[in-house]
Amino acid sequence: MPLNLSYEGHSFPPGEPYLVGREKIREFARAVGADDAAYHDPEAAAALGHPDVIAPPTFPTVLTIPLAARLFAEHPDVGIDFSRIVHGDQRFAYERPVRAGDALVCRPVLEKLSSRAGLDSVSVRTEIVTVEGELVVTSWAKIVARTEA
Amino acid sequence: MAVFTTGAELAPLTFVVTRADLIRYAGASLDFNPIHWSDRVAVKNGLPGVIAHGMYTMALAARALTTWAGDPAAVTDFSVRFTRPVIVPDDDSGVEVVISGVVKEVAEDGTAQVMVTAVSAGEKVLGQARATVRPGRLLDPAE
Numbered sequence: 001m002p003l004n005l006s007y008e009g010h011s012f013p014p015g016e017p018y019l020v021g022r023e024k025i026r027e028f029a030r031a032v033g034a035d036d037a038a039y040h041d042p043e044a045a046a047a048l049g050h051p052d053v054i055a056p057p058t059f060p061t062v063l064t065i066p067l068a069a070r071l072f073a074e075h076p077d078v079g080i081d082f083s084r085i086v087h088g089d090q091r092f093a094y095e096r097p098v099r100a101g102d103a104l105v106c107r108p109v110l111e112k113l114s115s116r117a118g119l120d121s122v123s124v125r126t127e128i129v130t131v132e133g134e135l136v137v138t139s140w141a142k143i144v145a146r147t148e149a
Numbered sequence: 150m151a152v153f154t155t156g157a158e159l160a161p162l163t164f165v166v167t168r169a170d171l172i173r174y175a176g177a178s179l180d181f182n183p184i185h186w187s188d189r190v191a192v193k194n195g196l197p198g199v200i201a202h203g204m205y206t207m208a209l210a211a212r213a214l215t216t217w218a219g220d221p222a223a224v225t226d227f228s229v230r231f232t233r234p235v236i237v238p239d240d241d242s243g244v245e246v247v248i249s250g251v252v253k254e255v256a257e258d259g260t261a262q263v264m265v266t267a268v269s270a271g272e273k274v275l276g277q278a279r280a281t282v283r284p285g286r287l288l289d290p291a292e
Contacts, residue, residue, distance in 0.1 A: 027176075027177045030177070031170075031174045032174065032208035033209075033212065034215075036215065038221040039221060048221075054221060056212070057211040057227055058204055061178055061180070061204045062177075062178055065179060065180045065204070086231070087203045089231065089277075090203070091226070091228030091229075092227050092228075093225070097221075
């Protein structure tokens with residue numbers, strides 16, 4: 001299915017809140033080899049001014065990758081086959097670190113869609129906010145799909 | 150506190166990536182794209198073999214940034230382009246990714262702009278990788 005350029009600028013409603021747990025942060029930190037105490041030990045995090053353990057910088061990928069997979073599966077008319085995509089670029093801008101106890105929702109917008117030379121690309125901006133409405137981090141991701149066999 | 154100085158070259162950090170690391174990262178990050186664990190699917194997608202998640206390489210670069218800053222919460226903005234794949238062999242020794250950085254600018258409050266380079270098998274695997282890093286920002290009484 002061709003890329004549906006009319007989705008440019010389209011936003012999607014936030015899904016169910018993601019509750020950030022200490023053990024998920026620890027699991028992610030171990031998986032990337034991040035052994036700073038603030039990612040693992042609430043007391044060490046508190047000594048640096050954080051209310052609970054904080055997540056390594058790229059942790060929001062735990063929310064944004066499954067979100068993108070779900071969006072393109074639930075909206076096949078966008079025209080992105082998630083099984084054929086690669087990640088083109090990624091940016092995070094942080095208001096503060098994600099931390100254990102955050103209940104986060106994602107507000108995705110398809111900022112830019114383009115189709116050229118056998119490649120479709122979609123740039124997704126996602127604001128990640130607490131259920132109380134505090135912006136924590138903004139993610140920009142470019143998803144690229146090859147359209148030729 | 151002056152952690153960074155303009156023009157400083159930050160000590161390169163070398164990370165070793167194995168297939169086992171990718172399996173663990175897939176589970177922790179919830180990114181189960183088979184090109185990161187199946188040679189069959191990777192080759193079908195035109196790759197030489199299993200490649201690391203781009204976000205795994207970005208995570209290693211983030212480790213370098215927080216290590217240089219001496220503060221796990223110092224990164225306030227970080228962007229990368231995934232220009233070349235990190236090819237991870239099916240053996241026990243894996244492949245090296247070397248992360249280096251140069252401080253482009255330091256503001257009065259200590260906020261630094263850092264350009265990051267990531268090299269694996271002699272190739273740059275990230276493009277236009279830049280970060281804003283502010284060590285000790287949460288302990289700053291001015292905030």
